[in-house]
Amino acid sequence: MYYKFIALMFFKWFYFNFVELSVMAKYPFISSAREWVKKEGVRVEEILFDEIYERARGRGAERVMQALERGLIKDVPLLEEADFIMEIFSYPVARMIVVASGSDYVIRRYSLAESKRAYENLKNENIEFIERMAAEFGIRMNGNRMYFVDYLRYAPTWDIKWKLVNRELRKGEIILEKHELARLLQEAIRKKIYSELLYMYPPPEIKKAFGDIIEKIKAKVSFKEEKERIDEVDARFFPPCIKNLISATKSGVNVPHVGRFTLVTFLNALGMSIDEILKIFSSSPDFNPEKTRYQIEHITGKISGTDYTPPKCDTIRTWGLCFPDEICKRIRHPLSYYRLKRRRK
Amino acid sequence: MNFLKKKFTEYYSKADIEFPPRFDRREYAFIFFGEGGMHRHISFLSRDALISYLKKNSPAHSYYSSAYYRHPDAATMREKEWMGADLIFDLDADHIPDAIKLPYEKMLVMVKKEMEKLLSFLMDDFGFDKKDMRIYFSGGRGYHCHVSHPDVISLGSQERREIVDYVTARGLNIKGIVKEKSIPKEYFADKTIEIDPRKGGWSGRMARGIIDFLKEIKNMEKEKAIKKLMELEGIGEKTASSLYASLSDERIKRIEDGKIDQSREFKRIAIPLIKKLSVSLHSSADEPVTGDIKRLIRLPGSLHGKTGLRVTKVEINELQEFNPLRDAVVFGEEKVRVMIKKPFSIEMMENRFRVNEGVNEVPEYLAVFLMARGLATI
Numbered sequence: 001m002y003y004k005f006i007a008l009m010f011f012k013w014f015y016f017n018f019v020e021l022s023v024m025a026k027y028p029f030i031s032s033a034r035e036w037v038k039k040e041g042v043r044v045e046e047i048l049f050d051e052i053y054e055r056a057r058g059r060g061a062e063r064v065m066q067a068l069e070r071g072l073i074k075d076v077p078l079l080e081e082a083d084f085i086m087e088i089f090s091y092p093v094a095r096m097i098v099v100a101s102g103s104d105y106v107i108r109r110y111s112l113a114e115s116k117r118a119y120e121n122l123k124n125e126n127i128e129f130i131e132r133m134a135a136e137f138g139i140r141m142n143g144n145r146m147y148f149v150d151y152l153r154y155a156p157t158w159d160i161k162w163k164l165v166n167r168e169l170r171k172g173e174i175i176l177e178k179h180e181l182a183r184l185l186q187e188a189i190r191k192k193i194y195s196e197l198l199y200m201y202p203p204p205e206i207k208k209a210f211g212d213i214i215e216k217i218k219a220k221v222s223f224k225e226e227k228e229r230i231d232e233v234d235a236r237f238f239p240p241c242i243k244n245l246i247s248a249t250k251s252g253v254n255v256p257h258v259g260r261f262t263l264v265t266f267l268n269a270l271g272m273s274i275d276e277i278l279k280i281f282s283s284s285p286d287f288n289p290e291k292t293r294y295q296i297e298h299i300t301g302k303i304s305g306t307d308y309t310p311p312k313c314d315t316i317r318t319w320g321l322c323f324p325d326e327i328c329k330r331i332r333h334p335l336s337y338y339r340l341k342r343r344r345k
Numbered sequence: 346m347n348f349l350k351k352k353f354t355e356y357y358s359k360a361d362i363e364f365p366p367r368f369d370r371r372e373y374a375f376i377f378f379g380e381g382g383m384h385r386h387i388s389f390l391s392r393d394a395l396i397s398y399l400k401k402n403s404p405a406h407s408y409y410s411s412a413y414y415r416h417p418d419a420a421t422m423r424e425k426e427w428m429g430a431d432l433i434f435d436l437d438a439d440h441i442p443d444a445i446k447l448p449y450e451k452m453l454v455m456v457k458k459e460m461e462k463l464l465s466f467l468m469d470d471f472g473f474d475k476k477d478m479r480i481y482f483s484g485g486r487g488y489h490c491h492v493s494h495p496d497v498i499s500l501g502s503q504e505r506r507e508i509v510d511y512v513t514a515r516g517l518n519i520k521g522i523v524k525e526k527s528i529p530k531e532y533f534a535d536k537t538i539e540i541d542p543r544k545g546g547w548s549g550r551m552a553r554g555i556i557d558f559l560k561e562i563k564n565m566e567k568e569k570a571i572k573k574l575m576e577l578e579g580i581g582e583k584t585a586s587s588l589y590a591s592l593s594d595e596r597i598k599r600i601e602d603g604k605i606d607q608s609r610e611f612k613r614i615a616i617p618l619i620k621k622l623s624v625s626l627h628s629s630a631d632e633p634v635t636g637d638i639k640r641l642i643r644l645p646g647s648l649h650g651k652t653g654l655r656v657t658k659v660e661i662n663e664l665q666e667f668n669p670l671r672d673a674v675v676f677g678e679e680k681v682r683v684m685i686k687k688p689f690s691i692e693m694m695e696n697r698f699r700v701n702e703g704v705n706e707v708p709e710y711l712a713v714f715l716m717a718r719g720l721a722t723i
C-alpha cells in the first residue's frame with residue numbers, strides 16, 4: 001500500500017515534469033521556460049563550450065539557418081527528457097547567434113520563423129491551452145472569444161478578412177476559430193521575440209563558439225540585400241488613384257489601410273523593391289519602420305507566402321480611393337493603366 | 346463683434362466649465378473674436394488658471410486636445426510626447442448628405458439619430474459601458490461622443506481606424522455576411538441567401554435590418570411601400586413593385602427564419618441598407634477624423650463663437666429629450682434691438698420666432714445667436 005503510494009507520487013512528479021518540459025520545448029519563449037533555464041543555473045560559457053550542450057548548440061545553429069533559408073523552423077522528434085532539455089537550451093543559443101549577426105533582417109526573419117513554428121503547434125492545442133498562452137501575452141480571452149482591443153493589436157487588418165468590420169463582434173468580444181486564435185498569438189509571439197532581440201547584446205564569447213556560422217549568415221544577408229533591380233519604374237505612367245495615394249502619403253496625410261494596401265501591391269507588381277516602397281512611406285505621420293516593413297513584406301509575399309495582387313478598379317472605387325481620368329474609362333485594373341500608358345509613350 | 350465679446354465675457358465670469366479628464370496633460374487652443382488664427386500649445390497647471398484665462402480673453406472658440414501629453418505646451422508633436430488619447434466620434438451635419446439642406450433645428454435632429462446608432466454600436470458590439478462614454482452637443486451642427494475607457498486610450502491610429510470603419514461599415518465584405526447558397530433543383534440551381542438575426546456583429550445587424558425593413562414594407566400600403574423602396578439608392582420602380590408583390594405572408598415567415606430565396610432583388614437592397622444601418626461619420630474617405638490620435642475638440646462648457654450656444658454635456662438617458670435650442674442656450678430674455686439682414690425663422694426656448702428684415706426687438710439669446718451666425722447686426 002505504502003509502496004504503491006510512493007510509486008504513484010513518483011509517477012505524478014515524473015509525469016508533471018515531463019509535460020512541462022515538453023511544453024517548454026515546443027514554446028521555448030514562454031516565461032516558465034526562461035525561469036526554468038535560469039533555475040538550472042547553467043553559465044553562458046557552459047552552454048557555449050561544454051560538451052554536454054553540444055546537441056543544444058547544433059540545434060540552435062540549425063534554428064537560425066532554417067529561419068533564414070526557409071522561413072520556418074522544423075520540429076525534431078523529441079522522445080525523452082534529455083531531448084526536451086536540449087531543445088529548450090537550443091533556443092537561447094539561437095538567440096545569441098541571431099543577435100551576434102548584428103542584422104535587423106536576421107532578427108526579423110528569425111522572430112517570424114519562431115512564431116510560425118509556434119503557430120503550427122498552437123493550432124493543434126485545445127482552447128484551454130491557447131487561453132493560457134494568450135494570458136502570457138496579456139491577451140484577454142474567454143473561451144474561443146477574444147477582447148477586441150487585443151484583437152486589434154495583433155490582427156493583420158489590411159487583409160479584408162481580418163478587418164474588424166467583418167468579424168462577429170458582440171459585447172466587446174470576437175468569436176474566432178482555433179487557427180485564427182493561433183494566428184493572432186503568432187503575431188504576439190513575433191513581436192515579443194523581435195523586441196527582445198532588438199535590445200539584447202551577444203555575450204563576447206559567442207564569436208569564439210559560432211564565428212564561422214555568424215560569418216556565413218552575414219555573407220548570405222548582404223547577398224540578399226544587394227539583389228539587383230529588374231526594371232526601372234516610371235511614375236509618369238501611374239494611374240491617378242496611385243498618384244493620389246503617393247502624394248497623400250508623402251505629404252503626411254494619414255492614408256487608410258486599404259490605401260496602403262493598394263499602393264504596396266501596385267508598386268510590388270511593378271517590381272519595386274521593399275526598400276524603395278518603404279522610402280515612400282517614410283514621411284507618413286505615424287511611420288514605424290519595423291511595422292511598415294513587416295506589412296510590406298507581408299503584402300508582397302516575402303514572409304506570408306501570399307503575393308497579393310493589386311485590387312481591381314471596382315474595389316478601389318468602393319474604398320473611395322478612385323479619382324478617374326480619361327484613360328480610366330478604358331481599363332478595369334490599375335496595372336492595365338500603367339501598361340497602356342507606357343505603350344502609348 | 347463687441348456685443349458678442351461682451352456677452353461671452355459675461356458668461357465666462359460665472360460659467361461652469363467641465364474640466365476634461367487628465368486636465369493638466371492636455372493642450373488647449375483658442376480663437377479670439379476678430380482674429381483668424383488659432384492660439385495653440387497652451388497648457389494649464391491649475392483649474393483656476395484656465396478659468397481666469399477664459400474670463401480675461403473670452404475666446405470665440407475654445408478647444409482642448411483629445412490626446413494627453415507629457416509636455417502639452419511644447420511647440421512640436423515630437424516634443425509634446427504623446428501619452429494617449431480619448432476616442433472621439435465627431436457627428437456633424439456636414440457629414441450627412443441629406444442633413445445639409447435642412448433648416449438648423451431639423452439638421453440637429455438628424456445628427457441625433459446618427460448618435461443613437463453610434464451608441465448602439467458602442468454598447469452592443471464594442472461592449473462599452475455608459476460610464477465610459479460622454480456625449481456633448483458641439484454648440485454648432487453636431488454631437489461628439491468621447492470614449493475614455495482605459496483600454497482605448499493607448500490605441501494607435503490604425504486600431505482607431507478599424508473602430509471607425511466598423512461603425513461606418515467601410516470595408517464590409519457583404520458576401521461574407523449575406524451568404525448565397527445554391528440549392529440544386531430540377532433544371533437549374535435555386536439561389537438562396539441565408540441570414541441569421543441572432544448573430545453578433547454586422548452579420549446579425551444586417552439580418553435584423555433586412556427582416557425589420559421588409560416587415561415594415563409589407564405592412565405598408567402599396568404606394569407608400571414602393572415609394573419607400575425607391576428611396577433606397579439604385580432601386581427603380583420596377584424592382585420596387587416586383588419586390589413588394591413578392592412579399593407574401595409565407596415569404597415573410599421564411600425570411601424571419603433566415604431564408605431569402607430568389608435573391609436577386611434582395612441583393613440589390615443589401616448595399617443601400619448598409620448605408621442606412623451604418624453611422625455617417627465623414628463625407629470623404631481621406632478626412633482625418635476619429636482615427637486621428639491628436640486632434641482638438643471643443644471644451645465642454647465653453648461657447649461656440651458661430652452660434653453662441655454652449656458645448657453641453659448630454660446624459661445618454663436624456664439624449665432623446667435633449668433640445669439644443671433650449672438646453673444649450675445660456676443667455677437671457679432681456680430685449681435687444683438688432684438689425685436683421687434677411688427674414689429668418691427658428692424655434693428657440695420653445696418659442697417660434699419669425700423675424701423680418703430691418704430693426705427687430707428680440708430676446709438676448711436670439712440676438713446672440715443671430716449675430717454669431719452673421720444674420721444680424723446691432
